[in-house]
């Protein structure tokens with residue numbers, strides 16, 4: 001199977017969803033108090049509805065594991081109306097592309113049903129889409145990095161992965177910096193769409209509507225000297241262990257500051273050679289990573305010449321349900337240096 005239709009639809013679907021998420025961000029900027037999470041709630045539900053509608057239109061027999069579900073939304077008609085107004089209005093300029101996605105949704109009830117179609121339990125058999133409508137919620141709220149993430153898992157293996165990152169530079173060669181990571185902005189030159197298909201490589205293209213089909217290949221960069229590597233990690237100290245990650249970097253002789261950014265933008269950034277390593281060491285032993293937080297990024301990095309494992313060196317297992325219950329942590333690096341990085345990870349973890 002070539003998965004050409006799947007990747008094409010997935011790209012258009014996340015692209016359309018970012019029209020909504022960007023409108024939500026701009027529409028609420030300055031009007032909400034800093035700790036108000038309502039924009040992300042609206043964005044999460046709206047983006048999930050739009051993407052599931054597109055999947056169901058094109059692949060009606062596939063299952064979907066989506067992060068959100070509509071039960072609390074059903075109790076809140078005002079919020080439902082607010083989201084419905086945004087969902088109705090989020091359309092691609094390209095009418096043929098819009099038709100390919102099934103066109104606009106028909107009613108608020110259809111929207112709620114679409115959101116709830118993301119309830120699959122996942123597992124080892126069949127075609128299952130993993131969807132994170134807004135990954136990096138904190139990044140989204142502060143105008144920093146976030147991603148709209150969609151992957152197709154077939155019989156437990158990721159076959160297609162797409163990541164829309166509205167606040168990353170379009171330019172694949174733009175170096176990572178703390179500014180790109182933590183602040184970001186969606187001004188000129190920002191917005192990138194990463195994609196990968198199993199065994200055919202990874203690509204990026206501008207997220208802007210003018211350039212629907214101008215993908216270019218991306219590769220991780222060589223790391224001839226690990227001490228010069230740039231590593232990415234989560235912003236939130238509660239999501240990955242900054243202390244362990246600093247100790248691993250030190251063990252490798254890395255002196256550069258880490259680049260902290262929210263979301264799977266970390267996977268996209270290393271896949272295109274803007275950084276080198278992504279380290280995510282667990283803070284709590286009982287947390288199970290969710291498949292929608294990793295599936296697309298895992299494939300994009302592997303197809304760009306990288307290797308992705310957990311902290312023990314096992315590949316991420318997407319066939320175990322809604323979570324990566326057999327994995328702890330994430331270590332993503334170019335193939336050539338992955339073992340060296342993993343040795344440092346094991347050494348730091350065993351000395352704790």
Ligand SMILES: Nc1ncnc2c1ncn2[C@@H]1O[C@H](COP(=O)(O)OS(=O)(=O)O)[C@@H](OP(=O)(O)O)[C@H]1O
Nearest residue numbers: 134135136137138234235236238239261262263287
């Ligand atoms: N305890 C714990 N440990 C690890 N991961 C967790 C944890 N709690 C939440 N999450 C998930 O982290 C997702 C965001 O990951 P990031 O790497 O972007 O983290 S951060 O936002 O920079 O902190 C975030 O995804 P979103 O909810 O889509 O933002 C969560 O699914």
Ligand SMILES: [Mg+2]
Nearest residue numbers: 132135136293
């Ligand atoms: Mg997430």
Ligand SMILES: [Mg+2]
Nearest residue numbers: 067132134135
């Ligand atoms: Mg999310």
Ligand SMILES: [Mg+2]
Nearest residue numbers: 067134136137
């Ligand atoms: Mg969440």
